[in-house]
Amino acid sequence: MMETNGTLNGEMKEKKLFTPGPLGVSLSTKQAMLRDLGSRDTEFIHMVKYIREQLVQLAGVSLDDYTCVPIQGSGSFAVEAVLTTSIPCNNGKLLLLENGAYGKRMGQIADVLGVDYKVVSFPETSQVCIEMVQKLLQEDNSWTNVAIVHCETSSGVINPVEEVGKLVKEYVPDAFYIVDAMSSFGAIPLNLDTIHADFMVSSANKCLEGVPGFSYAIAKKTSLQKCKGWSRSLCLDLVAQWEGLEKTGQFRFTPPTHAMLAFNQALMELHKEGGITGRSKRYQENRRVLQEGMKAMGFKELLDDSHKGYIITSYYYPDQEKFDFKEFYTKLQSKGQVIYPGKVTKANCFRIGNIGHLFPEDMRLLLTCIREVCYEMGITLPLEK
Ligand SMILES: Cc1ncc(COP(=O)(O)O)c(C=O)c1O
Structure with missing residues (x-):
């Protein structure tokens, strides 16, 4: 009862x-949520800007080249936002390298979006194989997007995202490389330049130890700019969300204010650690x-x-x-x-x-x-x- x-x-x-x-998150992170902030509150607007900048820095890249776009919702929302935003409407063709449930989920998203995609599956207990990826890309270089999961949380396998990124940029230089680093970002050092990622996705309640409520994509600005108008979704349109944040500092729709307050505290605790x-x-x-x-x-x-x-x-x-x-x-x-x-x-x-x-x-x-x-x-x- x-x-x-x-x-x-x-x-x-x-x-x-x-x-x-x-x-689980620290008591102080939970306590940071014990107040209300309005979406237009200047304190909140500054905090969102600070959080976005911090996330880009944690990804080891420059604010000149990359931006962080937070999106309301769990991790899958950011994955779907990246896919719906970055797969071109006319000739879009996604190559999905999967070895577990979260890779497969990207396939489900692609199905719902109705985009052309191919899933190449690898055994759940081993890494995505570089040699096979090279062969695949040599045989067919018509992909517009290539996606992979960094830590396949369904098993714990860590995929070689840097090696795959190098191959993507060698064989399909125009394709966007998408890395789902949901459960690894903040725990395993990742430099988005080094891994050649155009888009990297994670969420607040993973290794940065905030509370659930929003997820985010860290995107190469030149790549994100190319995607304007491609999104099949209003709410998950990363370009529109980015433009809104840049223009007004605000989320387009009700922002996760309490989750942001908690994340701000969580970032302080990360630095302390x-x-x-x-x-x-x-x-x-x-x-x-x-x-x-x-x-x-x-x-x-x-x-x-x-x-x-x-x-x-x-x-x-x-x-x-x-x-x-x-x-x-x-x-x-x-x-x-x-x-x-x-x-x-x-x-x-x-x-x-x-x-x-x-x-x-x-x-x-x-x-x-x-x-x-x-x-x-x-x-x-x-x-x-
Ligand atoms: C690698 C990976 N991708 C995607 C997700 C989906 O995130 P969510 O359950 O927050 O939607 C998870 C969740 O643990 C994950 O580990």
């Missing part, structure tokens, strides 16, 4: 989110603690060492009759530990994220809870090889 304090059955327990999103380098160190340490602890319990990782990063880790279900993921998940959740189901099609896995407001001590507590839950379920540890 919903209580007067807005909780269900009075339950207001702090939960740690070891998920691909939504992610030592920027992307500092954050990546914490996430890597989270991962190291998790990896060691899970290995000691005998859990097996889905990916081999060559292409996994430190964003999220997929583990095979233990090969034991008593293991039931739903029960495992529910018992962990009742201890305040939220993990996530797997998202690969060919193996039974669950996922544990290292990102968001998580620290090595949180990973240690999670490991303790996993041990307890295994004990409660009658699963003997360490698991047999």
Whole structure:
């Protein structure tokens, strides 16, 4: 039953989110939202400008050449905004290099948009293969757009976006190169010039640790300018959103004011932590603690060492009759530990994220809870090889 304090059955327990999103954020980031700002408020307008500039700088590029266009909504909104805005209306042809659920989602978006596209699929447990991409581009260079996911969060595979970007610019120099860096931006240093990206997409509630509410594209200005008038959507038109922001400093429609206030605070906390380098160190340490602890319990990782990063880790279900993921998940959740189901099609896995407001001590507590839950379920540890 919903209580007067807005909780269900009075339950207001702090939960740690070891998920691909939504992610946990600091108390101070949540507290930053405890005031109202109007969309035309000069404080808000300055803050939006500051946030956009900061994001371009975090992408390692110059404000002369790149711009950041935030868009209301979750990460998929920015992905769809980039696709609908940047695929030419007449001869548009998108090459989609996919090795997991988020790559496939771009295909779903292309379907809805009714654009010409080809999906080239790679195994979910390995990286997009450079040699195959080179062959593909040598055989056909009629693409107007090439898209790839940086960290395929469904498995944890990190794709070689720089190498693919080089090939795109060598074989199809006029094509726009689109990188979905949703779960990696802010955690893995990325320079958009170096990876040759025309468009990079991420969202507020990923590694920059803001709250959900908006996503953003960081775009090469000369590329974005070429796309004027191509969008099949009014709300997701990145050029119109950009022009609006440049002209008035305002969003076109109701802005995510509270999410922006939280993000502003989250950026301050990122800088305090030592920027992307500092954050990546914490996430890597989270991962190291998790990896060691899970290995000691005998859990097996889905990916081999060559292409996994430190964003999220997929583990095979233990090969034991008593293991039931739903029960495992529910018992962990009742201890305040939220993990996530797997998202690969060919193996039974669950996922544990290292990102968001998580620290090595949180990973240690999670490991303790996993041990307890295994004990409660009658699963003997360490698991047999
Ligand atoms: C790589 C990637 N792309 C796209 C998305 C979709 O973002 P959202 O669920 O916020 O719409 C996610 C979500 O985790 C993701 O990890």
